Amino acid sequence: MTLKNANGDVASKDKTLSGPSGRKPRRVISGRNIMLYGTLFVAAIYYLLPLYVMIVTSLKGMPEIRLGNIFSPPLEITFEPWVKAWATACTGLNCDGLSRGFWNSVRITVPSTILSIAIASVNGYALANWRFKGADFFFSILIVGAFIPYQVMIYPIVIVLREIGIYGTLSGLILVHSIFGMPILTLLFRNYFASLPAELFKAARIDGAGFWQIFLRIMLPMSLPIFVVAMILQITGIWNDFLFGVVFTRPEYYPMTVQLNNIVNSVQGVKEYNVNMAATILTGLVPLIVYFVSGRLFVRGIAAGAVKG
Amino acid sequence: MTGHAKAGRPNQFLRNLNSKIASIPMILTAVVIFLGGTIWTVVYSFTNSKLLPRLSFVGLDQYYRLWAAPRWVMSIENLAVYGILSMIFSLVIGFMLAALMDQKIRFENTFRTIFLYPFALSFIVTGLVWQWLLNPEFGIQSVVRSLGWTTFAFDPLYTPSIVIYGVLIAALWQGTGLVMCLMLAGLRGIDEDIWKAARVDGIPMWKTYLFVIIPMMRPVFITTLVIIASGIVKVYDLVVAQTSGGPGIASEVPAKYVYDYMFQAQNLGQGFAASTMMLLTVAIVVIPWAYLEFGGGRKRG
Numbered sequence: 001m002t003l004k005n006a007n008g009d010v011a012s013k014d015k016t017l018s019g020p021s022g023r024k025p026r027r028v029i030s031g032r033n034i035m036l037y038g039t040l041f042v043a044a045i046y047y048l049l050p051l052y053v054m055i056v057t058s059l060k061g062m063p064e065i066r067l068g069n070i071f072s073p074p075l076e077i078t079f080e081p082w083v084k085a086w087a088t089a090c091t092g093l094n095c096d097g098l099s100r101g102f103w104n105s106v107r108i109t110v111p112s113t114i115l116s117i118a119i120a121s122v123n124g125y126a127l128a129n130w131r132f133k134g135a136d137f138f139f140s141i142l143i144v145g146a147f148i149p150y151q152v153m154i155y156p157i158v159i160v161l162r163e164i165g166i167y168g169t170l171s172g173l174i175l176v177h178s179i180f181g182m183p184i185l186t187l188l189f190r191n192y193f194a195s196l197p198a199e200l201f202k203a204a205r206i207d208g209a210g211f212w213q214i215f216l217r218i219m220l221p222m223s224l225p226i227f228v229v230a231m232i233l234q235i236t237g238i239w240n241d242f243l244f245g246v247v248f249t250r251p252e253y254y255p256m257t258v259q260l261n262n263i264v265n266s267v268q269g270v271k272e273y274n275v276n277m278a279a280t281i282l283t284g285l286v287p288l289i290v291y292f293v294s295g296r297l298f299v300r301g302i303a304a305g306a307v308k309g
Numbered sequence: 310m311t312g313h314a315k316a317g318r319p320n321q322f323l324r325n326l327n328s329k330i331a332s333i334p335m336i337l338t339a340v341v342i343f344l345g346g347t348i349w350t351v352v353y354s355f356t357n358s359k360l361l362p363r364l365s366f367v368g369l370d371q372y373y374r375l376w377a378a379p380r381w382v383m384s385i386e387n388l389a390v391y392g393i394l395s396m397i398f399s400l401v402i403g404f405m406l407a408a409l410m411d412q413k414i415r416f417e418n419t420f421r422t423i424f425l426y427p428f429a430l431s432f433i434v435t436g437l438v439w440q441w442l443l444n445p446e447f448g449i450q451s452v453v454r455s456l457g458w459t460t461f462a463f464d465p466l467y468t469p470s471i472v473i474y475g476v477l478i479a480a481l482w483q484g485t486g487l488v489m490c491l492m493l494a495g496l497r498g499i500d501e502d503i504w505k506a507a508r509v510d511g512i513p514m515w516k517t518y519l520f521v522i523i524p525m526m527r528p529v530f531i532t533t534l535v536i537i538a539s540g541i542v543k544v545y546d547l548v549v550a551q552t553s554g555g556p557g558i559a560s561e562v563p564a565k566y567v568y569d570y571m572f573q574a575q576n577l578g579q580g581f582a583a584s585t586m587m588l589l590t591v592a593i594v595v596i597p598w599a600y601l602e603f604g605g606g607r608k609r610g
Binding site: 039044049050054057070071123126135138139147151152154159179236247264277283288290291298302 | 325327328329331332334335336338339340341342343344345346347349350353362406409410412414420422423424425426427428429430431432433434437438439440441442447448449451452455482486487490539542543545546549550553563564567568571572577580581583584585587588591595599
């Protein structure tokens, strides 16, 4: 939705004006290059510094943290903070660390991702290939809805979930994630299915294939890339969610982000910065792994899903 | 905003039951949750609901109370400062990084990976990391002091007048990578010939950027701006993690006001009124954009 705007109409202008082409030979070390790489390098340090400080802090013992500065590497590497963050750090009444939150997040993210993609892909397919009267109207509402701040819809959803009887449970939260993932995912799938050659669809129809048959046997096998993009978008988005987790679940079902915030910002006790930073890294690990593994596809996903914020 | 119908296409009235059945979740979400939920909240913002929503209308009372509340006014001021600055800085930094990355540099992938990874992280994680870096006892302030500048002061998270800038630093760290990616895509979409023509005419590079390239990238800028803006209005997690709205009420934001009044102070009417104001803010940003993007008869993105 966003990136396509960039490809302006200029690309088709005639190329007769370009005379002798080919790049000018360039010196490797020039004032320009020093400026260029220097700036990029400084910027890179700014972006990397927090990650470095997180890792370094999480490997120090508390005495070392109190004495040394946050940038100095650990004199004595200890993994105790990691163990504590995972297994014994306290949130509220429980002292079983982030492990519970981690498994909650897994139990939230996996079904939410599957459910939301299943629903949205079928929706997108219906919108792209089986247009019916009024579909565009509902789709417009859905897309406009993606811009409405969540806060506006939270309370009515609480009431709806309470009426169904799943308020405070994992299923409730899974449903909420599927609902809020719908606009952007539906848009993603609609545009993708619309870009597939229409002849395939027509030929299949002539051969007598129906709605589901075409979807399962022609559309699905052709859309693996977009499914991967949607998965990246949903996994990172749902894993990183905080607001829905805190509103729609009870403490025993809190996702990792909520638990992390409770561990770090709890008022009682001595602040164990090393444990806090280990916990922070642990929470960021899943989306970071998704990011590093998926590379360019991640960029596509977030560019498409940035509206979801 | 119903400009989605493809103009000029004959209405091939496909009465397909399967398609309609498949669209039920979408229709329910659109109508019940998005439309219904929004209308519900707006309607109840005119009531004096406290612990439970009640339909006893009090006109604009909740709104008068809202705007008389120092905490709300503070939230709005914060949002304005944070919003304007983060829009400016995101665009400027994002564009400059993209322009640098567009110079056919080596290690482009490495740099892009580095600039973008914060975006993969949760706002909670971002907030906590920067809480640690800006901690006056251990963080940047103490490090600089230990280097010899003993009077160096940089503790935004503990100084009410500048706490919002502390939040801004973290937000920029997280968000500029995305802006850079969008801008880079925009720059890559610009024809090489434009650059050649500018070089032939002897126009300096910065002038070409300023007067040729940036105007050509208008759609990208507008889209990016809408993305940033709709994120700004929602800002919540970051503040909760980094400052919890403190010190005092110095870093409160509207989204937090809504949450606190709905789920902690159990003053639903205030929560609804505040969230309606958020809705209004977004509408002011999005409606002109949607009109430009979809209404003016131009092709959709």
